[in-house]
Amino acid sequence: MTVDRDDRVLGCLLGGAIGDALGAGIEFMSWPEIESTFGPEGVSDFTPWYGHEAPITDDTQMTLFTAEGLAEAAANDTDPVEEVWAAYRRWYHTQGGDLPEGVNPLFGLLAVPELLERRGPGTTCMGSMRDGVPGTTDEPLNGSKGCGGIMRVAPVGLAAKSDEGAYRLGCATAALTHGHASGWISAGAMAVMVRRLLEDEGLWEAVDAGRAVAAADPADFEVVDAIDAAIALAGQAPLRGTDLESLGKRWPGGPGEEALAIAVAAVLAEPDPNEALLLAVNHGGDSDSTGAIAGNLVGAHHGASALRPDWRERVELADVITEMAGRLAAVGGNQ
Ligand SMILES: [Mg+2]
Known part of the structure; x- marks a missing residue:
């Protein structure tokens, strides 16, 4: 059955938020801690955290x-990387940074009071925005390959009109804050996967397309290996969340290539989109980010209609996310 394009765009953003929220309460818990708190299957629903019953992070x-x-770039016919940088400066203001000069304090998302809350912002993102200089892939800001570049990149795949555009823009927006090649190549590959899913390709084909762009980048020395490990592990399905920990090291999913690998393995191994989200968070690693990335992928593939209705309704800021999905869907693939 063909899924409506707008439903895929909404599913990508809403699925990401649901995966994020499922993992929010266990982001910093080891598997033994999760197991002793929630039982042998781990979490099976949202866990109240940050004062909300289904909190995004x-x-x-x-x-x-x-x-x-990206929506601003499309509306104003301006450079998407510059517009995303400007948007991250507004995000940084929501986290306590100065309001960028000339910006209306109630512009766009700044008018959403819930976004002013701190929900575990990454130290690299915060540090890079504090310094106020955008990084590029040619002039990296730092040596960070944290998953802060990839966990926010899915909209690039929704707005891109080609694989090349998705990869270039995905890498560029991640490199704004993350300087290590694995921090931005993982984001570029993810953007391509999302774009292919929007084009009605299957999950395995989309993952292959993301792998191919990473393999063609001479700067890569480990993202392709991470994707290959994920594909191999998914071939041993069914998997448990703890099986996914083998795709990471100290804190599985913390680095960009590990977060991508864990999310990819989860969505390839588990055909049910809602079960895939639970699989993607029930491990001792960076559960909210791996859940968010997995949610972007299954949502873009199956559409929002395939996600659990009660999760779609209860997840925090579902209305704001739905409105933003509508803006992006209206833009279409133009970047
Ligand atoms: Mg988070």
Whole structure:
């Protein structure tokens, strides 16, 4: 059955938020801690955290700002990387930084009071925005390959009109804050996967397309290996969340290539989109980010209609996310 394009765009953003929220309460818990708190299957629903019953975290907050930057670029016919950078400066203001000069304090997402809350923002994102200088792939800001570049990149795949455009823009927006090649190549590959899913390709084909662009980049020395490990692991399905920990090291999913690998393995191994989200968070790693990335992928593939209705309704800021998806869907693939 063909899924409506607008439903895929909404599914990508809403699925990401749901995965983020499912992992929010266990982001910093080891598997033994999760197991002793929630039982042998781990979490099976949202866990109250940050004072909300289904809380999004910095992953979804920054994804919304990525989307807003891309929508602004389309509306004003301006440079998408510059617009995304401007959007991240507005995001940084929501986290306590100065209001960028000339910006209306109630512009766009700044008018959403819930976004002013801190939900575990990454130290690299915060540090790079504090310094106020955008990084590029040619002039990296730092040596960070944290997953802060990839966990916010899905809107790029929704707005791109070609694989090349998705890869270039995905890498460029991640490199604004993350200087290590694996921090931005993982984001570029993810953007291509999302774009292919929007084009009605299957999950395995989309993953292959993301792998191919990473393999063609001479700067890569480990993202392709991480994707290959994920594909191999998915071939051993069914998997448990703890199986996914083998795709990471100290804190599985913390680095960009590991977060991508864990999300890819989860969505390839588990055909049910809602079960895939639970699989993607029930491990001792960076659960909210791996859940968010997995959610972007399954949502873009299956559409929002395939996500659990009660999750779609209960997840925090569902209305704001739905409105932003509508803006991006209206833009179409023009970048
Ligand atoms: Mg987070």
